Amino acid sequence: MYDIKSIRENPEAFDRGMARRPNLKPDEKERFSSKFLLALDEKRRAAITAFEQAQARRNAASKEVGEAKKAKDEARAAALMAEVAELKTTMPALEDEAKKLAAEVDAVLAWIPNTPLDEVPEGADEHGNVEYRRHGEKRDYAFAPKQHFELGEALGQMDFERAAKLSGARFVVLQKSVARLERALGQFFLDTHTQEHGYTEVNPPLLVRDEVMFGTAQLPKFEDDQFWAVSGEVFANNAAASDMKGNRWGMIPTAEVPLTNLVRESILSEDELPLRLTALTPCFRAEAGAAGRDTRGMIRQHQFTKVELVSITAPEKSREEHERMLACAEAVLKKLDLHYRVVTLCTGDMGFASQKTYDIEVWLPGQGMFREISSCSVCGDFQARRMNARYRAKDNKPTFVHTLNGSGVAVGRALIAVMENYQQEDGSIVVPDALKPYMGGLTKIEKVK
Structure with missing residues (x-):
């Protein structure tokens, strides 16, 4: 199984390896390409980033609620509490999306064959x-x-x-x-x-x-x-x-x-x-x-x-x-x-x-x-x-x-x-x-x- 990080770091080598697998079906050639995989991985990474940013903002806002209450700024405290509540509502969906995309990446990687060594002779059968x-x-x-x-x-x-x-x-x-x-x-x-x-x-x-x-x-x-x-x-x-x-x-x-x-x-x-x-x-x-x-x-x-x-x-x-x-x-x-x-x-x-x-x-x-x-x-x-x-x-x-x-x-x-x-x-x-x-x-x- 491939490491998506290695594909990201050297997509040309990965594509050369797949090109040496002559019996891939047309749809496999598309899905087993660095272009397809890295685009899917980019969505996964973006989803993870969105979830982590929401998580970080929730933690920061929760802390700011305490500071606002300490400063007796009730309006700000209420606004921050509303923001935290909204983040708690949206975060599960963001996390689920990140997990779903990670599973999609892993599922494609699981179907990709190993790369032949350079000395393996070319041939169709x-x-x-x-x-x-x-x-x-x-x-x-x-x-x-x-x-x-x-x-x-x-x-x-x-x-x-x-x-x-x-x-x-x-x-x-x-x-x-x-x-x-x-x-x-x-x-x-x-x-x-x-x-x-x-x-x-x-x-x-x-x-x-x-x-x-x-x-x-x-x-x-x-x-x-x-x-x-x-x-x-x-x-x-x-x-x-x-x-x-x-x-x-x-x-x-x-x-x-x-x-x-x-x-x-x-x-x-x-x-x-x-x-x-x-x-x-x-x-x-x-x-x-x-x-x-x-x-x-x-x-x-x-x-x-x-x-x-x-x-x-x-x-x-x-x-x-x-x-x-x-x-x-x-x-x-x-x-x-x-x-x-x-x-x-x-x-x-x-x-x-x-x-x-x-x-x-x-x-x-x-x-x-x-x-x-x-x-x-x-x-x-x-x-x-x-x-x-x-x-x-x-x-x-x-x-x-x-x-x-x-x-x-x-x-x-x-x-x-x-x-x-x-x-x-x-x-x-x-x-x-x-x-x-x-x-x-x-x-x-x-x-x-």
């Missing part, structure tokens, strides 16, 4: 992304590789039909060794990041308040992409839809939300930074804008499991931490001997809260294409301002921290990658060496007869 590096090579198969859902269904261990009976589309029931393989992947990722990469394991709540969703910028822009839990008490009282927002919890779309918000409304000491956190959690996404995309298989699910990485750093360390986080996410894929590439997202494909994002895309031989398995972003102080998360630097001045988040990695997509890359001609799946300690001695997943 994913076609503008730039390959950063690549690891490994595609495997050669003496047969036509199958997609993960073909393999899973043939093994009798991946069931989309029964999941649909339970919950509808975009859910899956995993069973037997495939279910264990997914669990093994999550444990392997978590162990690697905590034991080798210095992340602290956290088991956070899966349901969070609106202000927590706002802190990491899921709200207000992406409200329709979330699932919401509402208590039975609300329904029992027949609460109106307008009352739901005060009586609901967001089902986390990623552990980034609770992990990053652990530092909300706090001032850390510089010695506590960098703070590196990780969690293995279920995640829930409504996928409101994904109609018709990846309707088969596990690529795009309403419920999935992911290992998340979050870093809280001092501003001067965040770029270095971004590269480190990317390397940590890559490390688990290297251990699985998977072919992947890293791309730098362009300005038209990067996320709302991000300053710069790397996507890791793993090769899926069944699909014959790279698919995203991790996204690592540096957000600067964009989220910290929304959360009021600061640290005390050496100059003893509270300063906003920088936040970073990344998938370390998406467990469901890693399961897809392992199944497709380690498939055999008979439809069985070889267990990667890195996962064998988690599979109870199982070295190959085959159909149970």
